[in-house]
Amino acid sequence: MALEIIERCVNCRACLPLCPNRAIYEAQPHLLIDGDKCTECLGDFRDAQCAAICPIEGAILDELGEALNPPGSLTGIPPERWAAAQAAIAAR
Amino acid sequence: MDLPVIESKPSPSGACQAGGCGADNGRMAGAGLPDALRARVQDHPCYSEEAHHHFARMHVAVAPACNIQCHYCNRKYDCANESRPGVVSELLNPEQAVRKALAVAAAIPQMSVLGIAGPGDPLANPERTFATFRGLALKAPDIKLCVSTNGLALPDHVDELARHNIDHVTVTINCVDPEIGEQIYPWIFWQNRRIHGRAAAAILIERQQRGLEMLVARGILVKVNSVLIPGVNDRHLKEVSALVKAKGAFLHNVMPLIAEAAHGSFYGVMGQRTPTPVELKALQDECAGAMNMMRHCRQCRADAVGLLGEDRGAEFSLDKIAAMDIDHDAALAARLEWRAKILAELEAKRAAVSSQPAQLIRFQPPASRPAAEAVGRPVLMAVAAKDGRVASHFGHAKEFLVYQASSAGASLVGQRRADAYCSGAENCDDDAALLDRTLAALAGCEVVLCSRIGYEPWGRLAAAGISPNGEHAMEPIEQAVMAVWHEMLAAGKLAAGPAAAKRA
Incomplete structure (x- = not known):
């Protein structure tokens, strides 16, 4: 079991010092998780630390490919509201 | 030559009669402060209105991580061409930041302050923040160091801030009531958990207040920043101001919310209204009876460079500074020389003022007095x-400083952004729209002072009830403002009572 950081990551590095297994490392174009080291914090913390501080929805996935922080869960912006705003901006 | 008599020193009595009690507070970093305190802020552009005309600062973007989410912030901080807090062009490591700071300090002798203000929270990135401070303190010991924080991690780092001789700390405090806080902060990261809602706001508020008390106990100057969010904390900020004042904060900076859908913040996408300049000033004036209010904040980027009204960051990208050949000793000498010159000028101005009888402090042409x-x-x-x-030049101005003139003198009460509309004849169609926006930004002002102004905007301003005035080019601001005010007074345009009908 291991988590994965995907391209939505903005490289804020907030997760980097929190990982109990030092599984997160700097890479281009964004931080990555070493799948061999990641334990999803099992036995160390109640919540996976990287996902508990990550500010970007959908940047960290579990091994099923599901976002630990799904759309709307961090910003409070309902996904349909977000989509409408993006469409309005694109139409300008 | 400067006319020293225009310095608007707070008068011991009667300062409140015309402009409200806030009229003199914007000047606190000038004549009204005890000498010891003035010496600590006189070359810090963010702590002294007087200093911001002469001294420059820079922010280095070494702190991308954050430990909370604010509804006015979007954490995709990468942005080259917008001027607002929380955005940067390129992230730096501490070593790059020190190199950049030294390059700026060599090219801009006015530079007196290095601040770390994000694009996340400096104290959520303590290693990077303090490594930057250590590096710069070694090589440019004359530069003041400064941080701006949300306060969550502040109590853990007060000792280290003091050890690094950090004399100025800004804490953003938008509320002291968790019920209001939960409408501003959706979550915090605290003790290895993400905490949501009112519980999160309660922890944040408690940490901010404790941090503020600890800083004050160590004699560190604290500025409190608050974002004015209409319908959320607008009625609450007066209480915030009184509380932080009681706890010993030095200065309160109430800033207008910035919220646009394109920025991707919660408030931007959800259509949260931003305050008008008139609402902002009204709140600042309300708070000013009890607290020193900052009126000259430009809400700058987390990698801003230069005087407050300008941004020279593009001149100092990593590519460009790599090619610079810098003589650090000569740069240090140039900065010290500049600082001594400006501080001597300001001192002379103050000395001239204090040698005058109090009633002559204001600039008043004897004939029209x-x-x-x-x-x-x-x-x-x-x-x-x-x-x-x-x-x-009116058409080249990127911003306007707004002064309130009254019998108590001239005081800065705010600033309004404007896009420089005059970009050459071929763009005149666009210019008309920009001029409309500038006119809207100047709402509430009755006079515009500039060095020059074109024929067309002259007519448009006059039609909008704003008198353009180009007769005081190159004069010190307060002198020019008070001269115009006395002309208006002599012409019978300032009958006491509510403002003239045209302002309605």
Whole structure:
């Protein structure tokens, strides 16, 4: 079991010092998780630390490919509201 | 030559009669402070209104991580061409930041302050933040160090801040009530958990207040920043101001919310209204009875460089500084020379003021001086300024400083952004729309002071009830503002009572 950081990551590095297994490392174009080291914090913390501080929805996935922080869960912006705003901006 | 008599020293009595009690507070970093305190802020552009005309600062973007989410912030901080907090062009590591700071300090002798303000929270990135401070303190010991924090991690780092001789800390405090806080902060990261809602706000508020108390106990100057969010904390900020004042904060900076859908913040996408300049000023004036209010904040980027009204960051990208050949000793000498010159000028100005009888402090042409004091209502004037003088062409001004003139003198009460609309003849269609926006930004002002102005905007301003005035080019701002106010008074335009009908 291991988590994965995907391209939505903005490289804020907030997760980097929190990982109990030092599984997160700097890479281009964004931080990555070493799948061999990641334990999803099992036995160390109640919540996976990287996902508990990550500010970007959908940047960290579990091994099923599901976002630990799904759309709307961090910003409070309902996904349909977000989509409408993006469409309005694109139409300008 | 400067006319020293225009310095608006707070008068011991009667300062409140015309402009409200806030009229003099904007000047606190000038004549009104005890010497010891003035010495600590006189070259810090964010702590002294007077200093911001002459001294520059820079922010280095070494702190991308954050430990909370604010509804006015979007954490995709990468942005080259917008001027607002929380965005940067390129992230730096501490070593790059020190190199950049030294390059700026060599090219801009006015530079007196290095601040770390994100694009996340400096104290959520303590290793990077303190490594940057250590590096710069070794090589440019004359530069003041400064941080701006949300306060969550502040109590853990007060000792280290003190050890690094950090004399100025800004804490953003938007509320002291968790019920309001939960409408501003959706979550915090605290003790290895993400905490949501009111519980999160309660923890954040408690940490901010404790951090503030600890800083004050160590004699560190604290500025409190608050974002004015209409309908959320607008009625609450007066209480915040009184509380932080009681706890010993030095200065309160109430800033208008910035919220646009394109920025991707919660408030932007959800259509949260932003305050008008009139609402902002009203709140600042309300708070000013009890607290020193900052009126000259430009809400700058987390990698801003230069005087507050300008941004020279693009001149100092990593590529460009790599090619610079810098003589650090000569740069240090140039900075010290500049600082000594400006501080001597300001000192001379203050000495001239304090040698005058109190009633002559204000600039009043003897011929037009009215028999009774305190006649004439206060007037807002917009100034196209540079280095403390009326020195910009109207069409080239990127911002206007707004001064309130009254019988108590001239005081800065805010600033309004404007896009420089005059970009050459071929763009005149766009210019018309930009001029409309500038006119809207100047709402409430009755006079615009500038060094020059074109024929067309002259007519448009006059039609909007704003008098353009180009007769005081290159004069110090307060002198020019008060001269115009006295002209209006002598012409009978300032009958006491509510403002003239045209402002309605």
